[in-house]
Amino acid sequence: MFEIIVKKELAPNVKLIEVKAPLIARKALPGQFVILRVYEKGERIPLTIAEKNIETESITIVFQEVGKTTKLLGKLRVGDKISDIVGPLGNPSEIERFGVVIGVGGGVGIAALYPILKGLKEKGNYVISIIGGRSANYVIFREEIEKISDEIYVTTDDGSLGRKGLVTDVLKEILEKRKIDRIWAVGPTIMMKVVSDLTKAYHVPTIVSLxxxxxxxxxxxxxxxxxxxxxxxxxxxxxxxxxxxxxxxxxxxxxxxxxxxxxxxxxxxxxx
Ligand code: FAD
Ligand code: FES
Structure with missing residues (x-):
């Protein structure tokens, strides 16, 4: 059983939980995820490890309540336990010194992008972050991303924070002017598709997290x-x-x- 030690509401229907999971916290690397079951007979759902904390032996998960299991998970409180968590799963991100990198994050994907950009910054890359959401309320992890970015751009669909428009509007402007070595895009599938279509024309290697x-x-x-x-x-x-x-x-x-x-x-x- 895995105990929830911290719980926060980051945005409407978007929650953060920190869960005690010593073995996973020790091994997790940027880009990896877990599969959890809220209760023994529950559905198994994959969620990205947004952060790990060696001291508290815990991992942080940020999730959007979209259906039955994520809504059920959102009802748990500090002190409650999750039946099982398997991980870390998947291959870690390729974190190397590429030069100038851009991270494009949309919605809850911003939290999943964070450990990747943090790793890239620690390796000495020049990190440009472009993060966006429907409105100001939905732009999560802004302070965390700001700390590990050399430049940060924020977009919202309604203009309530940063620039009105889409993350790809800013990305296109940057690609027009500067040489970029690698791009990561994490967010809704349609966002990752549009980013990939755009960067293909500029021949910039682009990694997406599916x-x-x-x-x-x-x-x-x-x-x-x-x-x-x-x-x-x-x-x-x-x-x-x-x-x-x-x-x-x-x-x-x-x-x-x-x-x-x-x-x-x-x-x-x-x-x-
Ligand atoms: P449902 O009503 O069952 O489904 C809603 C939608 O979620 C579906 O239409 C489908 O597109 C998708 N979905 C449903 N079941 C699954 C499943 N077993 N696996 C994957 N997708 C499913 N979401 C987050 O909010 N935060 C994350 O950090 C995150 N990381 C992910 C990492 C990976 C590697 C993958 C594959 C998915 C990740 N997701 C993440 C998506 C998350 O797993 C789904 O939103 C969740 O499973 C929905 O379950 P539900 O019962 O609440 O919703
Ligand atoms: Fe079954 Fe990947 S989840 S093959």
Whole structure:
């Protein structure tokens, strides 16, 4: 059992929990994730490790309440326990000294981008961050990202914070003027697709962190299958990061909707 030691609401329906998990905290590296079950018979869901704390032997998870399991997780309080957490899973991000890097984060993906940018900064890269959300309330982890960035740009759809518009508007302007060595994009699938389409034209290597449906997290079930460069890849063991220029995003977007009816029903029954 894994005890929740900190809980915060970061934005409407976006929560942060810090969970005691000594073995995972010791091993976790940027880009990795866990699969957890809130209770013994619950669904297994993957969530990114946003931070680890060796002193408190804990990991931080930031999640958006989108359906039954994330809503259930959001109801837990400090002192409550999560039935099981498996991890760290997935391959760590390739953290090297590339030169000038850009991190593009959208919504809850900003928290997942944070450990990657922190690692890149520690390696001596010049870090430019572009983070965005629907409105000011939804731009999470701004202070944390600011601390590890050489430059930070914030966008909101409604202009309530930073610049009105999309993260890709700022990205395009930067790509027009400067030489960028590598880009990471973490956020909604559609955002990662648009970023990848844009950076392809400028020939800048772009890494995306994919979020398909996962079940076992060990490469056995095939649930997280994606097509990258025409080849089948399993996100849980071959990813979660891939070359954005090679990902078949249209297939991924379609596959994400596979269980829409079941998910809607599960949420309705849960809320009744
Ligand atoms: P449901 O109603 O079941 O589903 C809502 C939507 O979430 C679905 O339409 C589907 O697109 C997606 N989804 C459903 N079940 C799964 C599943 N088992 N695996 C993956 N996606 C699913 N979300 C965060 O908020 N924070 C994170 O840090 C985060 N990290 C992730 C890391 C990885 C490697 C992956 C693959 C996904 C990550 N997600 C993250 C997405 C998160 O797992 C889903 O939002 C969650 O599983 C939804 O479950 P639900 O029962 O609440 O919603
Ligand atoms: Fe089953 Fe990846 S989650 S193969």
């Amino acid at each position: 979020n398909p449906i996962m079940v076992d997290g060990t490469g056995m079930c095939g649930g997280c299958r994606v097509t990258v460069g025409g080849k089948i890849r399993f996100t849980c063991v071959d990813g979660p990061e891939f070359d954005g220029h090679l990902v078949d995003f249209d297939e991924l977007l379609t596959r994400l909707k596979t269980y829409k009816d079941e998910e809607t029903l599960a949420l309705r029954l849960f809320e009744e």
